[in-house]
Amino acid sequence: MSAMEQWRQQIEEWVRQQPIEQLYVAVAVLVFTLTFFGLFRILRRSKSKTVLLAGLSGSGKTVLFYQLRDGSPHLGAVTSMEPNDGTFVLHFELEKKGKLNPVRLVDVPGHSQLRPKLDEFLLHAAGVIFVVDSLEFLPNCRAAAEYLYDILTKMTVVKQRIPILILCNKADKVTAHSKEFIRKQLEKEIDKLRASRSVISTADLASEYKLGVPGEAFNFSHCRNMVTVAEASGLTGEISQVEQFIRELVKP
Numbered sequence: 405m406s407a408m409e410q411w412r413q414q415i416e417e418w419v420r421q422q423p424i425e426q427l428y429v430a431v432a433v434l435v436f437t438l439t440f441f442g443l444f445r446i447l448r449r450s451k452s453k454t455v456l457l458a459g460l461s462g463s464g465k466t467v468l469f470y471q472l473r474d475g476s477p478h479l480g481a482v483t484s485m486e487p488n489d490g491t492f493v494l495h496f497e498l499e500k501k502g503k504l505n506p507v508r509l510v511d512v513p514g515h516s517q518l519r520p521k522l523d524e525f526l527l528h529a530a531g532v533i534f535v536v537d538s539l540e541f542l543p544n545c546r547a548a549a550e551y552l553y554d555i556l557t558k559m560t561v562v563k564q565r566i567p568i569l570i571l572c573n574k575a576d577k578v579t580a581h582s583k584e585f586i587r588k589q590l591e592k593e594i595d596k597l598r599a600s601r602s603v604i605s606t607a608d609l610a611s612e613y614k615l616g617v618p619g620e621a622f623n624f625s626h627c628r629n630m631v632t633v634a635e636a637s638g639l640t641g642e643i644s645q646v647e648q649f650i651r652e653l654v655k656p
């Protein structure tokens with residue numbers, strides 16, 4: 405008799421010794437748990453229609469929000485004190501024939517006191533558009549990198565592999581920095597942050613994901629979630645890469 409068969413017999417023997425009710429209950433619990441988790445995963449993935457706009461104050465999130473919703477920038481925007489939260493069919497798709505598929509877009513203000521709101525929205529997010537001001541990039545590079553670092557190390561982002569689009573906005577101006585330049589600078593800054601933050605308290609680290617590959621300079625390709633870089637201008641409506649990013653996440 406092979407070891408395998410012996411093993412099977414032992415299991416059969418053991419099962420026969422158990423009271424039948426207990427077996428039924430065990431099977432029922434197992435089936436219920438598997439169904440529950442299976443459904444939960446499917447629902448969470450397929451239901452999320454929420455895309456977040458995050459980034460420093462003044463990067464152009466609110467202008468982008470209006471451009472995506474209405475096809476116009478609604479100039480005269482001031483620093484937002486509340487998130488703009490709307491579910492709508494993207495403006496450029498309104499003329500399309502066939503099924504219209506609404507998206508929920510949330511513009512989370514960049515003011516540091518309002519940023520914690522991002523956490524609640526992240527729980528249901530299909531993706532994040534991290535808006536960067538390509539004109540005033542250098543003076544804000546450190547602050548932008550810190551905000552991005554905070555997002556990239558959040559457990560929700562890592563575990564749910566929430567895709568992030570780093571959007572180099574205000575590309576309409578000739579003095580705007582290129583997306584390659586911005587990507588490299590952000591990688592350098594995040595690399596520095598990685599070194600400095602790992603020496604701070606270990607209590608914080610429990611809820612944070614360690615970014616990158618130890619011993620290697622940080623690169624966005626090291627992230628478990630997808631991180632891509634694109635250029636846009638919310639002001640002039642050159643936002644095709646943003647629309648594409650949203651459409652890939654929230655499929656019709």
Ligand SMILES: Nc1nc2c(ncn2[C@@H]2O[C@H](COP(=O)(O)OP(=O)(O)OP(=O)(O)O)[C@@H](O)[C@H]2O)c(=O)[nH]1
Nearest residue numbers: 461462463464465466467481484514574637638639
């Ligand atoms: N040149 C240019 N300016 C832009 C563009 N997008 C936004 N701006 C300007 O940048 C400024 C800030 O834009 P907002 O959309 O209010 O910035 P925000 O990211 O919502 O800022 P907070 O609400 O404070 O977080 C405004 O004066 C806009 O006119 C762009 O694509 N090109």
Ligand SMILES: [Mg+2]
Nearest residue numbers: 465466483484
């Ligand atoms: Mg705003």
